[in-house]
Amino acid sequence: MSSTVSRPLVVDLDGTLVATDTLHEAATAFLTHSPLGVFRLAGWLRRGKAHLKAELAARTELDASVLPYRGDVLTWLEAEQSNGRRLVLATASAAWQAQAVADQLGIFHEVIATADGVNLKGSAKREVLVERFGERGFDYLGDHGADLSVWGAAATGHVVVGARRSLAERVGRVTEVGMVFPSPEGRLRALGSLLRPYQWVKNALVLVPLFTAQRLDDASAVLQMLLAVVAFCLVASSVYVLNDLADVVHDRHHPRKRLRPFASGRVGLLTGWMLWPALAVVGFGLSVAFLPALFVAALAAYLVLTTAYTFRLKRQPVLDVVVLGLLYTSRIVAGAAAIDVELSMWLLTFSMFFFLSLALTKRVNELTRIRRTMGQVGVQVRGRGYVETDLELLSSYGVASSVAAVVIFSLYVDDPKTSVLYDTPELLWCGVPVLLAWLMRVWLLAHRGTMDEDPIIFATRDRASLVAALLVVAVFVAAKVVTM
The missing domain is CATH 3.40.50.1000 (HAD superfamily/HAD-like)
Known part of the structure; x- marks a missing residue:
């Protein structure tokens, strides 16, 4: 020896x-x-x-x-x-x-x-x-x-x-x-991925009131909105970091999420505990310095709600998807507060049902994959409050929410107040079948288990979804500029 x-x-x-x-x-x-x-x-x-x-x-x-x-x-x-x-x-x-x-x-x-x-x-x-x-x-x-x-x-x-x-x-x-x-190698890249910049596309919802209020020609409002989006991205990223900290053990059991920076060890947990409050402080500092107090309040409400979701609410079945719908809608509310415009109940109600439907697709997609990969009845989703047998019930909730969103959009088109905003409001009806077809396709893919877990991110990479979005935008532009 x-x-x-x-x-x-x-x-x-x-x-x-x-x-x-x-x-x-x-x-x-x-x-x-x-x-x-x-x-x-x-x-x-x-x-x-x-x-x-x-x-x-x-x-x-x-x-x-x-x-x-x-x-x-x-x-x-x-x-x-x-x-x-x-x-x-x-x-x-x-x-x-x-x-x-x-x-x-x-x-x-x-x-x-x-x-x-x-x-x-x-x-x-x-x-x-x-x-x-x-x-x-x-x-x-x-x-x-x-x-x-x-x-x-x-x-x-x-x-x-x-x-x-x-x-x-x-x-x-x-x-x-x-x-x-x-x-x-790649620690700097791992730090950047902690912020989940690909998720920032969701914060484009902050801009929705700028379009619905038809203030694109207002340079001051546009600047306010851009600052609001930056602040929201910083605060949202702080919560993503916090969420990854809270989910680190669950992520290590997930075939894909185990590669995340904290779960894989590419970034230390202590770094995360220093990073997330720093991002939140910068985001709120920007808001307090340049944006209205109502926006700061809306941003604070978003932070409180999403933190509660991270630590408690995401493990509560049904409540978790309702909260996700609220978090999407809160971005629109914050955008309205940033430029001080009134939101219509049509928009708020449509947003809640629309995003509730998309939140439910995430859970249905997870349960579909579990059913196919594990082949066991009643398997619990790790870190969630659902079991595999909830799949059909959640699907019914989601499809019903999709239909409700389309009905609300139809009622908005038929509202006499809408005719004041558009030269040819009848053209808005063209958006109804596009929206309905897209939602039904999303649910079809969710049932097949072939859609990414986050439908918003999926939509940004899916050609059919991008075409549908362009068609809806074209319908609104045509309704505004075309005179019949």
Whole structure:
């Protein structure tokens, strides 16, 4: 047996074996279930990190089966273990978390972790390892400069390069450098994807009152609306970040969502907890500085409602889709507040039924895919309040809402007040079959399970949907400019 194989290989956990921080995982799980618990976290932290970890240990669980393990590191460790190498997991994570990981992987012979009020990090970890294995009696694999003292006591230092690419050079000054695992690329792109810029198309609904009030020739109103859209995009992105934080464990169980930045570990959870309030502050700062108080109030109402949806309401069946419909409609309300125009009840009522129908397509699409892929009766949608057998009932709700939206649009066309706004209001009837055909097609695709989960995003990439949208716009323009 070589001297290398005879020496135990000590492996760090956070940032090394997994591309996340287990303390942040536990804190996120705690805050997701108890948002006001942030004050308790601060109190526990004042008594030291070891105390914080112990308190979180009593209140949270770690699903080690879906943690974002570093594939290159894990493959190497498995090879070392199969060659007879003794692997030791030594981490500042709480003992219960470290043991959960060790049990999941089954390659570690020993676990050394934070316990009994001692935070096993830096010099504290060095002392324990030297006492256990002796000076230069072990090799160490880590990823953070805080462990330089540990590397200094190791025979060989293996390095996972994180944010600081000079780490391997620093390790080389205190011990011989062995394996160096590069940091995954694309972190900046992952940060950008957290904002979900493709979702900003929904915020174009803020512009609807500008068109319905026929104020496109008002430069001041147009500028106000553009500022309102920017503010809404910032605040909406802050909620998307918060939603991904709250859903990180559920996302890891999803075949597609597991690739999201937090779920995959490409962006740390702590970064998210700093990013989402910063985006909200900038969005509200812009609103307070340049937009009417009513818009600020509408934006605040949107933030409150969508935050409640993130933490509670999305798990309440039926209520969740009603809230989604309200969130779409709230964008139109905010747009009206931005330029101080009155919204018609026709528009508000149509919007509510129309977007309620689209929200229901999301759930029907999810349930259809579950029914086809799992083939089991009564399967629960993870993170939602629905079961597979709700599919037919939700479909009936959605189709009924679609028909109601088309009927409301027809009544709007027939309203005498509409003739005041358009030179040839009769042409608006041409939009009725287009709208009805598009909604029925959306429901057909939802039942087939071939539509993206978000129908608005689907519509921006679907040729038939784009043609339908252009036809409806052309109908409104013709009704305004054509005289018969």
